[in-house]
Amino acid sequence: MNSSSTKNHSGQDADVLVIGGGNAGFCAAHAAAARGLNVTILERGEGDRAGGNSFFTAGATRIAHDGLDDLLDLVEPDARHELSVVPPYSADEYRADLERVTEGRTDPEMADILVSEAADSLRWLKSLGLKYRLMYERQAYKRPDGSYLFWGGLHVGNVDGGVGLIADHTRVAKENGVTILYGVRVLDLITDEGTVCGVKAEKDGNSLTFQAKSVIIASGGFEASPKMRGEYMGERWSNAKVRGTPYNVGDLLTAALKIGAAKGGDWQTCHSVQWDAFHPVNESNIELTNRLTRQSYFLGLLINKDGKRFLDEGADFRNYTYAKYGKVILEQPDSLAFQIFDSSLRPHLRAEEYDMPGISVEEADSLEELANKLGISPSTFSETIHEYNEHISDEEFDPTVKDGKSSDVKPPKSNWATPIAKAPFYAFPVTCGITFTFGGLKGDRDGRVLNEEGNPIPGLFVCGEALGGLFSTNYPGGSGLAAGCVFGRRAGNAA
Template identity: 35%
Template sequence: MTETPAPTIVVAGAGLTGLSAAISAREAGARVVLLEKGSREDVGGNAAFSGGLFLFCYDGPDDLTSITEDFEPGMKADRIEAPPYTRQAYAAELSAMSGGQAEPRLVDRLAERSLDTVRWLAAKGVRFTFNRTVGAAVRDGVLHIPPGQILTCTGEGMSRGFEVIRPLLAHAERIGVEIRWSAPLVEVVRSDGRVTGAVVGDGGETVPAAAVVVATGGFQASRELRRECLGPQWETVRLRGTRLATGDGIQAALRAGAEKAGTWASCHSAAVDPTMPSPQRSEASPPFPLHGFWLGVLINRDGERFVDEGPGPWVKNYSKMGKAIMRQPGCEAFEIFDQRTAARVADEFAGAAEPIVAHNVPELAERIGVPADRLAHTLEAFNNACPSGDGAAEGRGTAGITPPKSGWASPLDQPPFVAYHAVAGLTFTFGGIRIDPDGRALSADGTPVPGLYAAGEAVGGLFYGDYPGGAALMRAAVFGRVAGATAAQETKRLPTPAAG
């Protein structure tokens, strides 16, 4: 008896989303061709340059230790206290940070599949660790974990995401995923209303396929689309992520009948060290994210504050600091600290960025190139607005100044002062393809485009003005996995083509 050949599924993009989709589809029995626009050195997409943080639901310590028993230095304790981070809390937080615009069905699916997907990643060889920079602390022999972000992949510093990609790539190759390097998706081919293949590369080769999963990322690396969608000031912005996400896959899906979703005028953009170049390969370090802003103040070149540095934990706010900086003169700013927090910032949040040190405010103003009188006035007004007492905490906000600092407000009056030059680093864009919770690409009337699927940063509808840290990698893995499985299941039901 002749065995019926497995349907071919093309997955475009070998980042976290694409690898998750390819592995999921292959494990469901499909033949999978994984296309990567870049070379093998470019594998991983934006995830390779991330901090490796995953936001997922859990019921308590047992769920966390079922994933890992590795701890960063200083976090090992006799006992763990971790209140549940429920699906309802996850959905409420993501919805609130999107201003109520996030698609509820996508939010629910992300929360519902998050824990299981982290366990799935761990089973594929991704190693996780309890991370000390996201709010957990050891007190009296107990590790106290606030609900939410706690596990990152293992690795060094704030940019450890390649340690997620490395084991997934090895697993994909081990189970027989066919990977084609330097093979960009150019067009999605359709016949009689459904997908029949993918056009690849400059030569226009067509790969026959029963389904295509678009996992090519956003459009942040396209100067033209940045100018058109984000505004002219974004045309020359520094990239924090992959240089290959130019929106090609999104545009191919739209031409194949998919509808746009989400906000195309917003993005993830953090404050970064301007001395570091944009990455050129997956294992290179991207411009380091300067996430210490919440422990000090942000000053523009006019010597004035311009944003609330402490509206909540930094991990829930860092992704909008770059956008705030882009609205300032010269699209630049300075993070300023005193000796209360300078050592912690240097240890946890500055990487290899070179600090600017000054023994008084006039010297600081001269060294960073801002008007001394304005800087002195700004810092004096800020210090006077801080609550009495020493120390910074989430509930300690300023009073009587605009913009406020809603939390962690502590006077800057213990020199030497330390400053870091910061510019915006664009990580990814928020607009993309419209999908349903199972990863099917949807047309303008809300019906699926037969054979077309999408996931990760190529889709819209989840993130708008901001999102909680760790939700982006979680979205990539959850919806990549879901889209791959859906594609494999639905192509199994297709009639077998007649022999030629």
């Protein structure tokens, strides 16, 4: 993506200003442009730094569907389709997953809208020119007969991941007359007798103002602000690594609160994952993006610097635990843990993450040697693993289902427990990578920002990660991009 040049746009008029050029912002822009409105996107990033957190994702998007036949009109053709089993994922399952993983804290109306409109929103985007595919590398296992079995309710994603998502969005927006101005940091909102009518911004040290009939905040949360992380989530979060854009520092959240907007959702929790602890560029890496995650953890063990396990690696499918386990690792000594595998498990690890350039890994021919390399007591480390090995049940190992193959230790491993016994042994050091914060602004069903009395603030809308209410503590994988599509489209239709 090329940066657009920006002259002095002071006083420039637009029908709709969209603040943030990520997935949600583009969906809002597409919807508004389709209504014949004059739309301008103000994006802080330039070049490869544009696209917000969406650029850094794998592109996975959770929708309800009736199986493979129901998806063929949405996804790109692939010869593997004839060999694939894609279990249906119903709206009821989607809704139940939202309730379960957020521990009942999801906003009921928002959840219903997301579940009922996500699939239609993706088909709308496909009609505009975005491309989707089945996610074989991330969400399917190849079986001995050569067929593929999908698992975990999350099956569809963008062609070329987040990079492809932003490239497609950008092309479609320009084709439909949307103006995109890069390198513009929006700092404040302009109001006239209580109505939002524009923004104050800066570019290259120059102050700018933009006037509009409506402003849509799509500029993300506050995960890249150490100050706001400390204020709302605790000082320990200063140790977290920022996975995505460095620009989500809460500028527009602060600006909206200043004019009376109400907070929405859970400001104390966030999406956080296991993240390469020692890669030399393990924050906002635009080349490796999502590949610094380590998401095959459910197959092995997680052990901290004290040589102890501290969570149930196999509690549920990865899609339902990965976004909350970063926080648990943050709480370990030095905010560090090690994913442990043996040679029998190593071939099952996700290649795009565990075979990437510059990966942090230690390898040894014995558990004691591996412990020494990690700076862990060899006796404690070995005892932890031997105890786990000795208490593994007899069920058959099957990573495509919750197989019940457990180890009856404390904490237990509830599924996918196999012995760590065959040399060589591997340790992948992981820390906490923060993705996005769950707290945002309170909005109505169409993204109108509400004040403390529950009334809309005229002219102000919100979508994407800046809209609070859907998630708390955890989230089902792929529902963040889905929410951006659904609520971005709604905001663009209402603005």
